Amino acid sequence: MSAPRRAPARRPLAVVGALLALLPMVAVSSAATARGAAECHGRAATEVGSAGATMVGTPGNDVFITRGATRVDTGAGDDSICITGRGPVVVNAGPGDDWVGARRHIGKSFVSLGFGDDVFLGGKGVDRVWSQEAANQNSPDDQDAIYTGEGNDYVISGSSAAPNIDRVNLGPGNDVLVTYGLTGAASLKGGTGNNTYQPLPGAAVSGEWVVDNVTGRGVLDGLTRLVWTAFQRFELQGLHGSQVTFLGSRANERVTAAGTCRVVLKGRAGNDQLYVGSNGCNNLPAGDALLLGGPGDDFLFGAAGDDVLRGGRGRDRADGGPGDDTCFAERKISC
Numbered sequence: 001m002s003a004p005r006r007a008p009a010r011r012p013l014a015v016v017g018a019l020l021a022l023l024p025m026v027a028v029s030s031a032a033t034a035r036g037a038a039e040c041h042g043r044a045a046t047e048v049g050s051a052g053a054t055m056v057g058t059p060g061n062d063v064f065i066t067r068g069a070t071r072v073d074t075g076a077g078d079d080s081i082c083i084t085g086r087g088p089v090v091v092n093a094g095p096g097d098d099w100v101g102a103r104r105h106i107g108k109s110f111v112s113l114g115f116g117d118d119v120f121l122g123g124k125g126v127d128r129v130w131s132q133e134a135a136n137q138n139s140p141d142d143q144d145a146i147y148t149g150e151g152n153d154y155v156i157s158g159s160s161a162a163p164n165i166d167r168v169n170l171g172p173g174n175d176v177l178v179t180y181g182l183t184g185a186a187s188l189k190g191g192t193g194n195n196t197y198q199p200l201p202g203a204a205v206s207g208e209w210v211v212d213n214v215t216g217r218g219v220l221d222g223l224t225r226l227v228w229t230a231f232q233r234f235e236l237q238g239l240h241g242s243q244v245t246f247l248g249s250r251a252n253e254r255v256t257a258a259g260t261c262r263v264v265l266k267g268r269a270g271n272d273q274l275y276v277g278s279n280g281c282n283n284l285p286a287g288d289a290l291l292l293g294g295p296g297d298d299f300l301f302g303a304a305g306d307d308v309l310r311g312g313r314g315r316d317r318a319d320g321g322p323g324d325d326t327c328f329a330e331r332k333i334s335c
Helices: none
Strands: 054-056 063-065 071-073 080-082 089-092 099-101 109-112 119-121 127-130 145-147 154-158 167-169 176-180 187-189 196-200 206-212 217-220 223-227 233-236 240-247 254-257 260-266 273-276 289-292 299-301 308-310 317-319 326-328 331-333
Touching: 206 233, 233 240, 240 254, 254 260, 260 273, 273 289
Parallel strands: 054 071, 063 080, 071 089, 080 099, 089 109, 099 119, 109 127, 119 145, 127 154, 145 167, 154 176, 167 187, 176 196, 196 233, 206 240, 233 254, 240 260, 254 273, 260 289, 273 299, 289 308, 299 317, 308 326, 317 331
Antiparallel strands: 206 217, 217 223
């Protein structure tokens, strides 16, 4: 089986399965032609699967229609894969500029896109898409286009060894996006739903971060290094340096930050949940944190260190955690 497109240095969040999913915004065609030959993405099928089957490709340009197959390994080449039928399926697209469509699939798809400029178009099911290159892959030119469609989808994009220029649109659903590398030139859209973003630019990328969910920009030492739109939950444990400051929007946001020597979280409007993780700079306990809830019913949770938690207007809850903390909230714990 070919190596995944961009293997992560570590597993992010709670789930990364073995493999993940597919993309573009073009209709998936697996219908028969006038002569009766099955097609996928406008190309005559070279392999047609069946329920429970394993499909294996060639070094050339293969065209697959899965029809309920549970595993697909296309190998090298510019391949087209139409995922159809019912039930879970694992797809390893391998090297090449591949096209994967799951619009007509009912079930979970786990897709690794592999090396190359790939496209994935998801459907109503749950998609798990891994577009990563190997950690040592440093080509700045590889670009994947991923549209997951409906469902609660999970996408891993990028490589810590190269700039991330992928185009990702998660569509409707409560989705999760994990990115490796700097994404200043990428297009990352959460779509509708309650979406989570976890940026992992790499341990060597360090400094003072400002993450602003109004502008959709992550600025490092004055330069834009991350971009996104339509996310409400942020896992910022992968940002390293002297300080991370999060600036919230009017949405109900949930933010967890750790990995820097100081944490400043400003929820602004909305019913926000602000958390400081247990690990700070140099893998030591986090330093002093400042958590400002703003208008709304907020939950503020500190960590080790002498934290200041200020709920603002609304009915707020503050839990200082270990340390000599100062809390301003309707309900106070460990303060």
